[in-house]
Every structure is written in structure tokens, then in C-alpha cells.
Amino acid sequence: MNGAETLLATLEHNGVEVCFANPGTSEMHFVAALETSTRIRGVLGLFEGVVTGAADGYARMSGNPAVTLLHLGPGLANGLSNLHNALRAGSPIVNVIGDHASYHRDLDAPLTSDIEGTARPFSHWVRTTSGEESLGVDAAEAVTIARRGKIASLILPADAAWNPVASGAPLVAAQAPAGGVAQTAAAEASARVLREGGPRTALLFGGRAATAEALALAAGIAAATGAEVLTNTHLGRIPRGAGRHAAKKVPYPIKDSLPLFERFDSLVLIGAKPPVAFFAYPDRPSRLTPPGTRFVELSGPGRDADALPSLQALYEAVGAAPAPATELALPQRPTGSITPEKLGAFLGHGIPEDAIVVDESLTTGWRFYPETVGSRPHDWLAGTGGSIGYAMPVAAGAAIASPGRKVITLESDGSGMYMPQALWTQAREGLDVVTLILANRKYQILRNEMSNVGVPEVGPKAGALLDLDRPEIDWVSIARGMGVQASRAETMDELGKAFDAAVAGEGPALIEVVL
Amino acid sequence: MNGAETLLATLEHNGVEVCFANPGTSEMHFVAALETSTRIRGVLGLFEGVVTGAADGYARMSGNPAVTLLHLGPGLANGLSNLHNALRAGSPIVNVIGDHASYHRDLDAPLTSDIEGTARPFSHWVRTTSGEESLGVDAAEAVTIARRGKIASLILPADAAWNPVASGAPLVAAQAPAGGVAQTAAAEASARVLREGGPRTALLFGGRAATAEALALAAGIAAATGAEVLTNTHLGRIPRGAGRHAAKKVPYPIKDSLPLFERFDSLVLIGAKPPVAFFAYPDRPSRLTPPGTRFVELSGPGRDADALPSLQALYEAVGAAPAPATELALPQRPTGSITPEKLGAFLGHGIPEDAIVVDESLTTGWRFYPETVGSRPHDWLAGTGGSIGYAMPVAAGAAIASPGRKVITLESDGSGMYMPQALWTQAREGLDVVTLILANRKYQILRNEMSNVGVPEVGPKAGALLDLDRPEIDWVSIARGMGVQASRAETMDELGKAFDAAVAGEGPALIEVVL
Known part of the structure; x- marks a missing residue:
């Protein structure tokens, strides 16, 4: 086995199923290793933004880390903008970025650039592997990071990919993601706020907290207290439609979002931060909430797994009952000109x-x-x-x-x-x-x-x-x-x-x- | 005048003629300021790589700094890969990258990212303006940097663009690029090498040194000494064809480039570095030259202006005479199937x-x-x-x-x-x-x-x-x-x-x- 095969086998061992790829010369051993993988499917994108965007979409829907394969600094650079969205969506992604052979880097060949520096602004974790013998541990750690809804960028010098690895070592297992923990003190604080002024309170969802179950609990809480259920303007994924529980989306235009928050004294934050304007505008505030708005963090941003048990605790604390789900209500299909x-x-x-x-x-x-x-x-x-x-x-x-x-x-x-x-x-x-x-x-x-x-x-x-x-x-x-x-x-x-x-x-x- | 108008006026004052742009909300004041510019033409690209690539092409052909307008971190990110090529081509470019208003940045709105960190691996100079009053100085300094064949990235928070600037200050002038200086000691050292073993010596051009005049001098030197004239595989621009003086390009495939350099004991470097393989390959050397090859740097990389006077000195030192230019010799136009x-x-x-x-x-x-x-x-x-x-x-x-x-x-x-x-x-x-x-x-x-x-x-x-x-x-x-x-x-x-x-x-x- 060489380093590339060890890397791929470790990813496969940890449940990776798809590698979105736009490879180049330095990634050829990784590509060749795909041939022997029984489980990982290679998907070609003709531009790296397609690769990283597809990885984001895959991760949002499967919850499973997606792997990308990118070609040195410029290949990574082309994928960064969609990594930015993935990072904001909390999508689990492992980027494998090929680099020159380690001994070739200092020669400053034309494609040489600072890959770690390029990856860092759009990654939670960046590592250049120290060599083929480290790739099993590195790959498992990258998956561990990704499973927390984060972006892990592993840089793979070509010689680490092609050098043989001493055989016999078992494949390294990544850590399972941490389970959710009910934030009981936060639930009690939220319940107090809701009891004091439910109709002047909104539950605001962000991150990956807005699952069907979580929205159902929130709807019950809202029905019991008079609160409103809101979500951030741009969520990575939210279940909607008949049989689900609806939430109002914070509008993008600032002329609409500012008046919305005037209706509330308090916000209970579920994976969301205090809401801010998408852009700043002259003579408009940057924070969407009026001064004096009280915030209670029920579950923190980036701690999506805490959202459901914490909502369950809040649901019980306010004595909520199941709220009816949205019924199927299809508008008539319009005719005539398009508006x-x-x-x-x-x-x-x-x-x-x-x-x-x-x-x-x-x-x-x-x-x-x-x-x-x-x-x-x-x-x-x-x-x-x-x-x-x-x-x-x-x-x-x-x-x-x-x-x-x-x-x-x-x-x-x-x-x-x-x-x-x-x-x-x-x-x-x-x-x-x-x-x-x-x-x-x-x-x-x-x-x-x-x-x-x-x-x-x-x-x-x-x-x-x-x-x-x-x-x-x-x-x-x-x-x-x-x-x-x-x-x-x-x-x-x-x-x-x-x-x-x-x-x-x-x-x-x-x-x-x-x- | 607001900050954006000051910035644009300073660029115009320093000879900028084109702004390649893919703007967003935070750049709207800069876009509006274009309306009043009599000299700067805005050119829209529907993707930022088009913007930066077009700036590179413009800069290669005009020698004049091109300006790009990009939208925050992801917009810049989409333009980085072509900035990498521009950086390697020695193309003068000033990137203007919009950012959130300064007071909005710490709120971590969705589009927020580390723009300076993103720009740095692909720029020679990165600065976030400290405010509207600094923009004249910042813009002039960016042009100064760009005129040296470098990439300058100026980050423009939206409030610096829209805030009014105290009027009356004259527009700031950028520094002229440094003139070329004949490297006489290097020319003498090169002449010695050529006199000792001209036919085992190559003149190797890199960077932006391969102008028509420089190639003509090199051809004269080669004719006088038996040396060969080579260029790097990928030059930003080289004049060729009838009436010019030809140079052999180092081949890309390593199977062809390694044997080429076996013919030489010595290389005279003109804006080039000692040649290395584009990629590393197992069991192949990374340096294209055999061990013991002697290098003489006639003019350094990034000091393109020195190339011509230094070649002139070398030309005189070896007693060269004008070499005949390439004559027009058109191949027959082929027919039949395409190969x-x-x-x-x-x-x-x-x-x-x-x-x-x-x-x-x-x-x-x-x-x-x-x-x-x-x-x-x-x-x-x-x-x-x-x-x-x-x-x-x-x-x-x-x-x-x-x-x-x-x-x-x-x-x-x-x-x-x-x-x-x-x-x-x-x-x-x-x-x-x-x-x-x-x-x-x-x-x-x-x-x-x-x-x-x-x-x-x-x-x-x-x-x-x-x-x-x-x-x-x-x-x-x-x-x-x-x-x-x-x-x-x-x-x-x-x-x-x-x-x-x-x-x-x-x-x-x-x-x-x-x-």
C-alpha cells in the first residue's frame, strides 16, 4: 500500500462514500487508488467550485462527511467560495489538497503557493501531512473534525501519496460526533422569559438546529406561550411543507427585517446568534434587534446536537402540547404571462x-x-x-x-x-x-x-x-x-x-x- | 467627494484606464463613482476569475496596472487562481476588494471572512484602508507596488467608500517604476563563462525579460559565442515570428527537458531562476540541470528592467554583432483530416x-x-x-x-x-x-x-x-x-x-x- 491508498482506505473505513474531484498531476496516485476502493465513488467536476459546492450539498443531505480532491493552491482557491457557504452551513467536509512532493516545494516551481495559508480562512482545521506513515491518523482526525459540522483541509504532498507505507497497521477510526446534551439551565431561563412575555418573544433557529423534530417542539412551545418561531434568512437545510411545522424566515431586505424584530422584547436562540443585517447600510443599524432586546441562548451556534434535547426540556418546562402540523394547501397553478x-x-x-x-x-x-x-x-x-x-x-x-x-x-x-x-x-x-x-x-x-x-x-x-x-x-x-x-x-x-x-x-x- | 470617488480619482490620476469588475452590494459606491470618471472604463465579468484573468491579460499587453473590483472574501477567492498566474507573470494589478462597513465586521454577518488572509498568498501587498481619509495615499501606494510588476490588494470597507472626504487635498501621485540598471559585474562574469565555453552555455530568459530588444541582443551574443538562447516554458509574453529573434522554449515534459540541459555546463540567467521541473516525479530529479551546472545571474527575477541594459553590457563585452532576425517562413496550410x-x-x-x-x-x-x-x-x-x-x-x-x-x-x-x-x-x-x-x-x-x-x-x-x-x-x-x-x-x-x-x-x- 502507498500513502494515497492508506488515506483512501482510512476514509472508506470511516464511512466516506463519495469523493468529488478535480484532480491534477500531483493527485494521480490518489485517483489511481480510487480504482481499488469498493465503496467510494469518484465524481468529476470540471471546476473546483462545482466540487466543493457538490460536497456541501451532499453533506447537507446525508449528514456524512464529503471528501473533495483538489489540485494545489489554485485548485483549492477555485473551490473556496463554496467552502465559505459550506462552512456557514455547518457542512462536514474533508478536503484533500494535493501538493508538490515535499522535497520539490522549496524550489518554487510555477504552481507553488502557500496552500495552508489559502485553506485557513475557509477551514476549521488545516494540516499538511508529515508523510505517508501519518496519513492514517491524519485522515481519521480530518473525519473527526468534519463530523462536528466543520471543514477539515488535509494537504497531501505527492511523495506522501506515492511512497510505500509499512503494512500491517490497522486502519484508524475517527471519533464519533458528540451526542446532544440538554441545556437545562438555558431551558429554564427560556421558559421564564416565555412565561413572562410569550407573545413578545421569538424562538430563532440558526445553524443546523431546524430539524423536523425541533420545529415540531418549537411549534408546541409557541402554541403554549404565544411566542413566534423564526429562522435565520439562509439555512443550510430546513424541512417544510405538509406534515411539518412552519417557521417564519427573517426577511433579507433590511426595510422588512427591522420592523419584524420591533415586535419582540426577547429572543430565544437555538443555534443562532443575535441577528445582524446581511450588509451594513448608511444610517441603518447593523443589529436587527432594537436596543435592550434580551437574548437567551438555548443551544449554542455550532452545537446543533444540543438543540433537540434542550427544546424538549423547554417544551416540558412550559407545559407544551403537540401542535398541529401544516396541512397540505396547494395554490392554484397560475396561467397567462409570467410574473x-x-x-x-x-x-x-x-x-x-x-x-x-x-x-x-x-x-x-x-x-x-x-x-x-x-x-x-x-x-x-x-x-x-x-x-x-x-x-x-x-x-x-x-x-x-x-x-x-x-x-x-x-x-x-x-x-x-x-x-x-x-x-x-x-x-x-x-x-x-x-x-x-x-x-x-x-x-x-x-x-x-x-x-x-x-x-x-x-x-x-x-x-x-x-x-x-x-x-x-x-x-x-x-x-x-x-x-x-x-x-x-x-x-x-x-x-x-x-x-x-x-x-x-x-x-x-x-x-x-x-x- | 466620498472615499470611493477619492479612490477612483487617484487611480485615474495615476494612469489607470480599465477596471475589471464583478461588484456586489458593498462596492456600490465605487460603481457609482465610475459614472463620473472620464477615463476609467468599467468592464463586467460574470465570474471573478474572468475579472482577474482579464486584468492579467490587460497588464501583460499594456504594461499598465489593471484594476479589479471584487466582492468580499468569496469574490476575491473566485479570482485567486488567475491572480496566481498574474503573480507569476509579473503583471501589475491593483485589486480593490470591498468589505463590510468597518463597524459591521465584528458582527460576523454571513459574508464575513478573513479577506486579508485570503489575499495574502496571492498578493505582494495587502492593506485594509484605515478609512476614507487614507484612500488617496493607499491607492497611490497600491499603484506604486503594481508598477513594479506586483499584485497589490486594497481592501475597502463600505463605510470608507461612502463617507465624505474633506475636500481640497491634491490627488496623490504614485512612484514611477525604478529604471533599469546594467549589472556590469554580472555581465563581465557572464562574458567570461561565454568565452570559456560558449557552446556549452545557454542564456535562459524568465519573467518579463524576453522583450524584442532583449532577444535581439541575446541572439547577437549567441551568434558571437556559440551559446544557445532558451526561455522558460511559460512566459507571460514573448514577441515571436518574422522580424524577431527566436528562442527555444524549455519543453514541459520532463523526458524532454532533462536531456536538453545535459548539453550545458553553464546557464546565464536573465530574469530566470535555476530551472526546475514543473512537477516532481518518482525517481526523477527536481532540478532540470545536471549536478555541477554553473549559474550566473545576469539580471535577477523580478528585476526585469535590468535585463536590457545588462544584456547590452554583455553584448559589448563579448564583442557581439547584430544577428539576423527570423525571416518570414509560413508552412503550407494542411488539408484533410485534423491532427x-x-x-x-x-x-x-x-x-x-x-x-x-x-x-x-x-x-x-x-x-x-x-x-x-x-x-x-x-x-x-x-x-x-x-x-x-x-x-x-x-x-x-x-x-x-x-x-x-x-x-x-x-x-x-x-x-x-x-x-x-x-x-x-x-x-x-x-x-x-x-x-x-x-x-x-x-x-x-x-x-x-x-x-x-x-x-x-x-x-x-x-x-x-x-x-x-x-x-x-x-x-x-x-x-x-x-x-x-x-x-x-x-x-x-x-x-x-x-x-x-x-x-x-x-x-x-x-x-x-x-x-
Whole structure:
């Protein structure tokens, strides 16, 4: 066995099932080692952001660490922006980053760069293996870290990959993640707050705390106390629809989020931090809550496993009873011309049973969330770190983690252009992903933000950096070029037909929705 | 005036002409300030790697600092891999990276990350401005750094951009780059080496030293001493073709580069370092030169301006005379089926007068270089840092810097898929770029490297990470989807017709060359 084989066997031994990869020369031994793995599947991305985004999507849906394979500093660099989202989603990821052979690094060959320094801002744990004999321990430790919902980046010099390892040592086991612990003192403090002023209190979910069970408990607590259940604007994953318990999402626009929090004296935080504005704006506060708002941390950020037992303790402390789940309530499917409002109802009507919705619809889609409360049960995945272009890669990984489930990607034309290569991976792997491109031909969010930051008027030179209509992007051509069947919808009826066919079919499809 | 306007005015005052941009909310005041700039042109890229790659191409061709505008840590991250190439090319670049307002940063909003830490591995100079009043000085210092062929990254918190600046202060001037200095002692040492054993000596060019004048002097020196003129494998820019003086490029494959250097006892280094292998391979040396090779540094890496006067001194010291320039010698245009060998001759025949060739042809194109020695005069730009996907963005920037010149991009299908969004910018700006996609449907370079690193056979699981044929990428569709006219060539005759039409026309065109 060589180092690469030891690394891969250790990952396999610890339950890793998929390696999302964009390899280069220094990773060839790792790639060759994949040949002998019976359990780990290699998935090729033609750009590293696809690789890391797919790993994020896979990790969000499976809960299991995803492994990426990246090529030196620049390969890692291309994957960083989606690692930023993964980090904010609490997704378990092990990055394996190839490097020059250890003795080659100091020679400053063209591809040499500071890989550890590049990884650090977007990783919880960074290590360059000290050599082939350490790789078993390193790989197990990386999985241990990842299982805590963190990003572990293991740098693999080529000689550590290709050197033979003294055989006979048993494979190293990673640590199991820590179990959840009920925060009883916090539950009692929360119960006091709720008893004192339930209707002026909100339960705010963040991180990975918003599971179906946790939301059901929160709904019971809310019913017993008059409190409201909120979630952060962008969660990595939240179960929604019929049979689940709904929560109100904190709106993204600051003009809407500030008034929301004026209704509350107190916030009970469940995996969330005190809420802040996504961006700062001149003459607006950065904190979304009024001064004097009281915060009680029921379970801390990054301690997602504590959320459920702590909520259970709170549920009991306030004497809550089961709250009724959301009933199926499908909007009518709209007809005629396409408007953002109608698209919300269309989605509410059409989300398939047990679907995974990956949402990067931004300005078009701010109306979609309330319209899908009573839809068929589904999971909703959002852009946790605000880095754009995450949706199509995340959809690919989510589909790989969830065979048999349909994935619906709500993509903007501007956002989609960051990592369109994800479509090719969707086609290659035959993934059941239906992508709606909501094409408004501009960075509408930036036109909105211009006025938010106090720029009253956008002139032609500035506007040229905000509009996408010259040339128009033809998403049908782009998708077909990457092997994905595609069509364009200019009316709700065309959209309905295309959507029904895409959902009924197998493999990926894309529909350009002209707004 | 606010901070953003001061920053932009200072850049303009110091000769900046183009800002390649992919802005976000925190950059809106900078975008608005562009409206009032009479001299700086904003160019939109739909992905940050396009922005930084275009800046690299612009800087290589104009010699003038290019400015990029990037959105917080993830936006910067998406641009890093092409900054790596720019750094290795010695391209002058000023990155302006927006950040949250200074008072908002500690609140850890979703887009918050360590921007300085992210910039540092790919920058020579990193600074977060201390506020709007410092921006004039900061901008001038960034230009000073960039003018030395370096990457300067200036982080601009949103409040520094939008706060008013006390008026009246004159705009700050950047320092002029240092002039070149003849390294006379080094020239004398080089002359001694050449007199002792000219035919066993090579002059090796690296960095930005290989200008037309420098190569002419080197040719004279070689003719007088029997030495050979070599260049590093990947130069940012080298003038070639008829009327210029040719140099032999160090081959990329280690099986070819090792024997080359066995012919020499001594190397005279002109902006180059002692040559090393691009990658390490088991049982191969990392240094390309045999032990005992003598190195004389005529002008140091990063001191490109010294190269010309130092060569002049060496030229005089060895009593050289002008060497004849390369004569025009066009290969016949081949016909019939398409092979990589014929493509070399096709290019040699077809490169237009004064064209800019951006080369990322990798395995297909290793034959192209010798076939184009006697072509019409042109500049040849290569992937200096080994980070893949650079060519189409660099072509866009090179074209913007060089109105009236045709740009020919030699792109591989695998490499092209990293940043295809560059085609959209080429269409938007109406750039005269002709892209040849050399489509072999695989990462052939990795298949080659597999055997180089000692993996004799590629099995199906490993091969699945190296082949691009499932699904086939339809580059004609992708290009048209981004507004670039495109066609497919399956014979040399089809290629000839399409190429002639593309070169004769205006605006970008793409030809998928099926291998």
C-alpha cells in the first residue's frame, strides 16, 4: 500500500462514500487508488467550485462527511467560495489538497503557493501531512473534525501519496460526533422569559438546529406561550411543507427585517446568534434587534446536537402540547404571462413529494417562501454564506446524496453564470435535477442595493456593471452544450408543460423562465 | 467627494484606464463613482476569475496596472487562481476588494471572512484602508507596488467608500517604476563563462525579460559565442515570428527537458531562476540541470528592467554583432483530416500580422511552438502559474489593451471549462478574439502524467475522473449561449474556412476543432 491508498482506505473505513474531484498531476496516485476502493465513488467536476459546492450539498443531505480532491493552491482557491457557504452551513467536509512532493516545494516551481495559508480562512482545521506513515491518523482526525459540522483541509504532498507505507497497521477510526446534551439551565431561563412575555418573544433557529423534530417542539412551545418561531434568512437545510411545522424566515431586505424584530422584547436562540443585517447600510443599524432586546441562548451556534434535547426540556418546562402540523394547501397553478408572484404559486403547487429545493432565486424568489408553506413535504436549502453561484453545484451533491428524490434548483441568471459547469456533472451522473433559470437579464439585487446604500440614480456607466442583457444569455444553449436537456418558457402554460415533463423524466433538465 | 470617488480619482490620476469588475452590494459606491470618471472604463465579468484573468491579460499587453473590483472574501477567492498566474507573470494589478462597513465586521454577518488572509498568498501587498481619509495615499501606494510588476490588494470597507472626504487635498501621485540598471559585474562574469565555453552555455530568459530588444541582443551574443538562447516554458509574453529573434522554449515534459540541459555546463540567467521541473516525479530529479551546472545571474527575477541594459553590457563585452532576425517562413496550410501535427502548420500559416496568441493548448499544442517560429510577427502569452482556465479571460483583457490587434486563443476543452464565462465578456465588449477549442474529450495531460508518476494503467474508476466524453461538451452551443458566434470544424478545410471568416470579421468567434 502507498500513502494515497492508506488515506483512501482510512476514509472508506470511516464511512466516506463519495469523493468529488478535480484532480491534477500531483493527485494521480490518489485517483489511481480510487480504482481499488469498493465503496467510494469518484465524481468529476470540471471546476473546483462545482466540487466543493457538490460536497456541501451532499453533506447537507446525508449528514456524512464529503471528501473533495483538489489540485494545489489554485485548485483549492477555485473551490473556496463554496467552502465559505459550506462552512456557514455547518457542512462536514474533508478536503484533500494535493501538493508538490515535499522535497520539490522549496524550489518554487510555477504552481507553488502557500496552500495552508489559502485553506485557513475557509477551514476549521488545516494540516499538511508529515508523510505517508501519518496519513492514517491524519485522515481519521480530518473525519473527526468534519463530523462536528466543520471543514477539515488535509494537504497531501505527492511523495506522501506515492511512497510505500509499512503494512500491517490497522486502519484508524475517527471519533464519533458528540451526542446532544440538554441545556437545562438555558431551558429554564427560556421558559421564564416565555412565561413572562410569550407573545413578545421569538424562538430563532440558526445553524443546523431546524430539524423536523425541533420545529415540531418549537411549534408546541409557541402554541403554549404565544411566542413566534423564526429562522435565520439562509439555512443550510430546513424541512417544510405538509406534515411539518412552519417557521417564519427573517426577511433579507433590511426595510422588512427591522420592523419584524420591533415586535419582540426577547429572543430565544437555538443555534443562532443575535441577528445582524446581511450588509451594513448608511444610517441603518447593523443589529436587527432594537436596543435592550434580551437574548437567551438555548443551544449554542455550532452545537446543533444540543438543540433537540434542550427544546424538549423547554417544551416540558412550559407545559407544551403537540401542535398541529401544516396541512397540505396547494395554490392554484397560475396561467397567462409570467410574473414573480405567479411563480411563487406555481412552485407552491408543483413542488414534488419529498423534493429538495435549492434556492438561489434572490430578487425574483423572495415571494416563493410563503407560497410554499403548504406544499408537499420538501427540504429547502439556501445560500448560507452569501457567496453567489452555489445552487447548481449544491443541487448536484444533494441529488447524489438522495437517490429517488427530485431536486428543484431555483437559479437566477446572474447567479447561475458563476458556476454553470455544474450542469455537466448533473448530466454525467444522470441526476434528477430540474433547474429553473429565472432570467431577468440583470443583477436586480444590486440595482435594489444601490438605492439601499444611498445611491439614488444609476447612470449608464454604472448600469453597465449591473445589467446582463448585452448580449442576452441563452441558457437553453448553454445547458444543451453541457448535455442537459433544456427549454425556454415565456408563459405560465409553457412553464407548466416543461416542468411536468422534467419532473416526470429522468436525469437533469433546465427551463429558462423569461421574466 | 466620498472615499470611493477619492479612490477612483487617484487611480485615474495615476494612469489607470480599465477596471475589471464583478461588484456586489458593498462596492456600490465605487460603481457609482465610475459614472463620473472620464477615463476609467468599467468592464463586467460574470465570474471573478474572468475579472482577474482579464486584468492579467490587460497588464501583460499594456504594461499598465489593471484594476479589479471584487466582492468580499468569496469574490476575491473566485479570482485567486488567475491572480496566481498574474503573480507569476509579473503583471501589475491593483485589486480593490470591498468589505463590510468597518463597524459591521465584528458582527460576523454571513459574508464575513478573513479577506486579508485570503489575499495574502496571492498578493505582494495587502492593506485594509484605515478609512476614507487614507484612500488617496493607499491607492497611490497600491499603484506604486503594481508598477513594479506586483499584485497589490486594497481592501475597502463600505463605510470608507461612502463617507465624505474633506475636500481640497491634491490627488496623490504614485512612484514611477525604478529604471533599469546594467549589472556590469554580472555581465563581465557572464562574458567570461561565454568565452570559456560558449557552446556549452545557454542564456535562459524568465519573467518579463524576453522583450524584442532583449532577444535581439541575446541572439547577437549567441551568434558571437556559440551559446544557445532558451526561455522558460511559460512566459507571460514573448514577441515571436518574422522580424524577431527566436528562442527555444524549455519543453514541459520532463523526458524532454532533462536531456536538453545535459548539453550545458553553464546557464546565464536573465530574469530566470535555476530551472526546475514543473512537477516532481518518482525517481526523477527536481532540478532540470545536471549536478555541477554553473549559474550566473545576469539580471535577477523580478528585476526585469535590468535585463536590457545588462544584456547590452554583455553584448559589448563579448564583442557581439547584430544577428539576423527570423525571416518570414509560413508552412503550407494542411488539408484533410485534423491532427495535432497539422494544426501546428495551420497556425504557423495563419497567425495574422501583429496577433496576440494566448496559448492553453497543453497536450495538443506542444507541437505548435516550433511551427510558428517563422509566422507573421506576434506575441505569445502562456499560462505562467500553471493554473488552468486562464486563456479565455486573459484573451479578453489582452484584446481590451490592444485595439486593432487580433487575439487567437488556443484553448483545450478541459481547460476551457474552468472559466467559459469569459466568452460573454468578449461578446459584450465586441473583442476581436478567435478561440480555437481543441477538443480531445479528455484530460489528456493527466493521462500522460499518470504514466509519468508511475501508474502504468488507468482503470475505469480512475479513468472516469480523466475523461470528458460523457456527456460530450458542445462548445458551439456554449459559445452561442454567451453571445459568441461559433462553428465546428471536423476537417482542416472546414477549419480553414471558419478561421478565415473569423479573422476577417469583427468581434469574437469560436471554432470547436474536433480531434
